[in-house]
Each structure stands twice: as structure tokens, then as C-alpha cells.
Amino acid sequence: MKQFYFQFLFFLKKLPFQLSFFLLLFFTCSISYSTEIFYIEKNSMVIGDIRKVRVSESETVADMTNRYESGFQDLLIANQNSHHWAPTANSEYTIPSKYVLPEKDYNGIILNLAELRLYFYIPGTDLYENTKVITLPVGIGRLDWKTPLGETFIKSKVKNPTWYPPKSIILEHEERGEVLPRQVESGPDNPLGYYALKLNVDGGYLLHGTNKKHGIGMMVSHGCVRLRNKDIETVFYNSFIGTKVKIINAPIKLGEHNDFLYMEVHAYNNKEVYSNNVQNLLTTENIYKPVVAVMDFLENNPNFSINWKDVFKTYEESSGIPVIIGKKITD
Numbered sequence: 001m002k003q004f005y006f007q008f009l010f011f012l013k014k015l016p017f018q019l020s021f022f023l024l025l026f027f028t029c030s031i032s033y034s035t036e037i038f039y040i041e042k043n044s045m046v047i048g049d050i051r052k053v054r055v056s057e058s059e060t061v062a063d064m065t066n067r068y069e070s071g072f073q074d075l076l077i078a079n080q081n082s083h084h085w086a087p088t089a090n091s092e093y094t095i096p097s098k099y100v101l102p103e104k105d106y107n108g109i110i111l112n113l114a115e116l117r118l119y120f121y122i123p124g125t126d127l128y129e130n131t132k133v134i135t136l137p138v139g140i141g142r143l144d145w146k147t148p149l150g151e152t153f154i155k156s157k158v159k160n161p162t163w164y165p166p167k168s169i170i171l172e173h174e175e176r177g178e179v180l181p182r183q184v185e186s187g188p189d190n191p192l193g194y195y196a197l198k199l200n201v202d203g204g205y206l207l208h209g210t211n212k213k214h215g216i217g218m219m220v221s222h223g224c225v226r227l228r229n230k231d232i233e234t235v236f237y238n239s240f241i242g243t244k245v246k247i248i249n250a251p252i253k254l255g256e257h258n259d260f261l262y263m264e265v266h267a268y269n270n271k272e273v274y275s276n277n278v279q280n281l282l283t284t285e286n287i288y289k290p291v292v293a294v295m296d297f298l299e300n301n302p303n304f305s306i307n308w309k310d311v312f313k314t315y316e317e318s319s320g321i322p323v324i325i326g327k328k329i330t331d
Helices: 002-012 017-028 061-067 072-078 167-175 229-238 288-300 308-317
Strands: 037-039 046-048 051-054 092-095 098-100 108-112 117-122 132-137 150-159 195-199 206-208 219-221 244-248 252-257 260-265 304-306 323-328
Touching: 046 132, 046 252, 061 072, 072 092, 072 132, 098 252, 098 260, 117 229, 132 229, 195 229, 206 229, 252 288, 260 288, 260 308, 288 304, 288 308, 308 323
Parallel strands: 108 244
Antiparallel strands: 037 132, 046 098, 051 092, 108 117, 117 132, 150 195, 150 244, 195 206, 252 260, 260 323, 304 323
16 A cells, blocks of 8 residues: 555656645545655654554554554553553553654665664655655564664565575574474565565665564564565565665654754663663663763754753653654744
């Protein structure tokens, strides 16, 4: 559906305004509101909106991640007072579909390991069209199978990939008394799903689909980046060989929107990588983290007034939800 939606937007540009508006209104009525494709507003680094929903009877967090196309971590840290697996039926639940962009201007894919989320920037085709961005939750490598940091690019694209389990994974399964085949053809048993994008990184790291729908938004892979099958299909058909891919680990993001400064925080742990559903504890040893992030912003934007109490509160809550911490000073 997302692939169709993007192609449809490009098609609309070629039509008269009145006709394109009618077609957009007609078709988007049937498109899921959870499809997260945004135009980036000029001078803004904040996209999306927070949604409040009611938990259905016997609904688990895993069910909700698929229903609202969110990530497991996203829901846990945005609802820290709720039960981690089975929220109370009919209780209010937050869907954290509002984000501070990791960068204002980019052409390609940015993967932020700290929030287990991918941002795919697609610049407009002319000077009058804003850049679009798709944002998607991902599963990444466990602490002992880290996804590498740095800037690379898509080296190759494969539809219906065959999976050849590496020796390390074969040995891991053997230790559990399991036997892995040396080759898995495309199909429902293939852990790569139906689309794979190979990165130009030593070790053969991939962006790929999955045959396990509940692994999105967790540290569960062996280093590769796992997406829902329809999400990787969208990236597959809207990217090309050579598309830039930047992998970062940014637990703190800052960005302005409508003269306000927003801060989005995800939890650290002792190894400076994502730690599931853990709040930051503000101490004399780590207070520099939010302070440095804000001071770096002020160095280039001295015309902002900061509420430091909100800075430290946002850091400690580490809810993954953008919070206003400052305002632009106007004459």
C-alpha cells in the first residue's frame, strides 16, 4: 500500500490541481492513517502527531504494534505506567507517532539505533516540492551482534532472496540442539522475507523483511536491520543502488517547529546503546548528556530561551515523545 501511495503522489503532480485534489481525497479515504509518510515543512524538524487509543479486550502490546504499525519499544517507553505485555482493557494508550527528525536535510536513509527507527528522505522533484520522509520501526542486532555505525550505501537489491545461514548462526543453533539448513529458498520460512537491500559494509549487512511479525522494534537480529514485509517493499521500490544509508546512535534529538524547540529522548544504558523500556536516571555523572546536547543547539541558535527544568524532566522520562523545552525569542 505504501509503495502505491508514493507512486500515486508522483502521478498527481502531473494533473490539474482540481482533479488531483479530488483524486487524493478519494483515494486517501481508504488508506490507513497509520501510514507514516510526511512532507517536511520548511524550517521544521518535527513530524507527525501523538494519538490516543483505547485498548481492546485481551489485546497485548505485540498485537498493538501490528495494529498501529508501531515498534515494540515505541509503545513500551511511551506507556511506561501501563502493563508491559497486556495493558488493561479499555484503558487509554499512547501511540507515539510524532518524531524529531535526526537531520533536517538528507537524501537517503537514516537509521537511528537508539530509537529502532528508520527515516527515508526523498527530496522533491522540483524547487517547490518539500522533501518527503517515510519513517518505519525496525528490529536491529542484539548487543552481542551489533548493527554497525557509519555512512554507507545500498550496494545491491534482491527480490525473493535465498538465505544462506552464516557459520556463526549455524553454531548458535547447534548449541541449542537445532539444525539449520545450509540454504533457505524464498518463501514463508525465509527469515529475510521477500525483499533485501545489501549495504556496502563488511559482513554483508542487509535491510530486509521478516517471517516473524513480532520482532519489529526489538534488538533481536544478528546485526541486520529487519522491517515488516510491506515496509521493506516500500523502501525497495523507492530506493536505488547507491542510495545513501547513514546508521547513527542518537538517544537525544533536538529540533524546532513553529518557533518552539522540541526534545526527544530514548534511554541510554551503560554501553551507550538502546536499552528496552528503561528510563534514564539523572546523576552527576551523566547530567552532561542533555546539557551538551542543548548547548550544542544553542551555539548555532542563540535566539532560543530554554526551560532547563523541562530538559532534565524529559531526559529522565525518556519516553521517546517530543517535548517542548524552549521557545524562540522574538523582538
